[in-house]
Amino acid sequence: MEEEAILGVIISWNCNRDPIVSILEFGAVGDGKTLNTVAFQNAIFYLKSFADKGGAQLYVPPGRWLTGSFNLTSHLTLFLEKGAVILGSLDPSRWGIVEPLPSYGRGIELPGGRYRSLVGYMLRDVVITGDNGTIDGQGSVWWEWFTSHSLNYTRPHLVEFVSSKDVHISNITFLNAPAYNIHPVYCSNVHIHNITAYAPPRSPYTVGIVPDSSDSVCIEDCNISTGHDAIALKSGWDEYGIAYGRPTTNVHIRSVYLQSSAGASIAFGSEMSGGIANVQVEHVYLYNSFSGIEFRTTRVEVVTSKIIISDADLLNVNTAFVAIGDYGTHPDEKFDPDAFPYQEDHAAEHHRPKDQFCRKFHGPTSSTPWTCSNVSGYSESVFPEPCDELKNVNTSSSCFSILMNPNGGAATAILR
Ligand SMILES: *[C@@H]1O[C@H](CO)[C@@H](O)[C@H](O)[C@H]1NC(C)=O
């Protein structure tokens, strides 16, 4: 058992479970060609019987294990040995179709359902770990279909947990996700530690980790390099996200190396209509990225509260900080441009200072000047030197706030 404090929430998981059962016992063949979906499904079905006896471990030895989507089960550890690679099938029919998420109302890329993720589902107390084993989505086929508009449904993710609790993912590598690498949605107590996620620079809208309408999420010691965002926090889309009403809260991101070719190293939104609150980002290294930290809201959305970013090093980042108030698309014409995502129990958030950033940037290194508009405030240890409005030194505070204009249009940054 390991115990760890995540913003005051103690979660524990059982890493060393007995019995340990190898996927070989279910007839799997690790030649990279044989489809092993049934072997995985049978293994999980068998291991379900240990759920009420403390759980079990499914051991994946070295080899290339081609498979379609399979469900894990609660109280399970999926262990990928060094040299073990789970390969996503290149045949989309092996992934299956699931209903759209209620907080999105439809698939994010196309109306209707979406492909099921390779691994995941509604679980409790589950661990995916290993000795740097790999889950490879073989995403290039999906990227081509996406780019050529040949998809019939929204692309799948590599690992998705829906309505799950106590999820731990560590010590493995994720490659070439069709879309997101790890997508916890409607989850609670999620710990992602020491993983690597990689998708090539031109892979369209590939994202590393997407905590979505989830609470108590800790992401630490990870290296993520993707085509689009490295980490994106979300909470549903327009009226569907508002109606579902589950914000992303209590997220702690620390000691991560993030690179994003065409998106942001850390993105808030878009699709954040359920709200985002209590996010702490510290000791992060954001490099070779299009933008460093980006807030994206559409006209019907506002960021709710308390986001603290500290000790961020930015190197070779095109734009360090971006706030966009009228971003992205809508699921349909039913969105209410005057709607706000506040819930009754969120009312207190209205009165808090919004989106605080305690800053200590050591970058960016480029000599591009800052672009400032509607900004007042102060800065400290910022290079290149910011615009005149931000040069004042005011030692009473080392934070600045960004106030989003709830009616859309340009965001207003107030630094104090
Ligand atoms: C996985 O579990 C979900 C939820 O229990 C279920 O709807 C789905 O059919 C299962 N999928 C497979 C491939 O077993």
Ligand SMILES: *[C@@H]1O[C@H](CO)[C@@H](O)[C@H](O)[C@H]1NC(C)=O
């Ligand atoms: C991270 O995972 C790798 C295997 O992927 C392991 O060798 C290494 O010791 C782990 N590091 C930490 C700090 O857990």
Ligand SMILES: *[C@@H]1O[C@H](CO)[C@@H](O)[C@H](O)[C@H]1NC(C)=O
């Ligand atoms: C982990 O595996 C990936 C490929 O699957 C490899 O590129 C990387 O070097 C490995 N890391 C370690 C620490 O062995």
Ligand SMILES: *[C@@H]1O[C@H](CO)[C@@H](O)[C@H](O)[C@H]1NC(C)=O
């Ligand atoms: C989408 O549907 C068409 C018509 O059924 C089919 O020919 C095509 O292969 C499908 N695309 C993908 C990526 O599965």
Ligand SMILES: *[C@@H]1O[C@H](CO)[C@@H](O)[C@H](O)[C@H]1NC(C)=O
């Ligand atoms: C990850 O690897 C580290 C270093 O080898 C080890 O201490 C830790 O227990 C591993 N995590 C899990 C969940 O096995």
Ligand SMILES: *[C@@H]1O[C@H](CO)[C@@H](O)[C@H](O)[C@H]1NC(C)=O
């Ligand atoms: C991430 O990269 C840093 C710097 O190269 C390295 O020290 C760290 O071990 C890496 N972590 C993982 C999970 O690969």
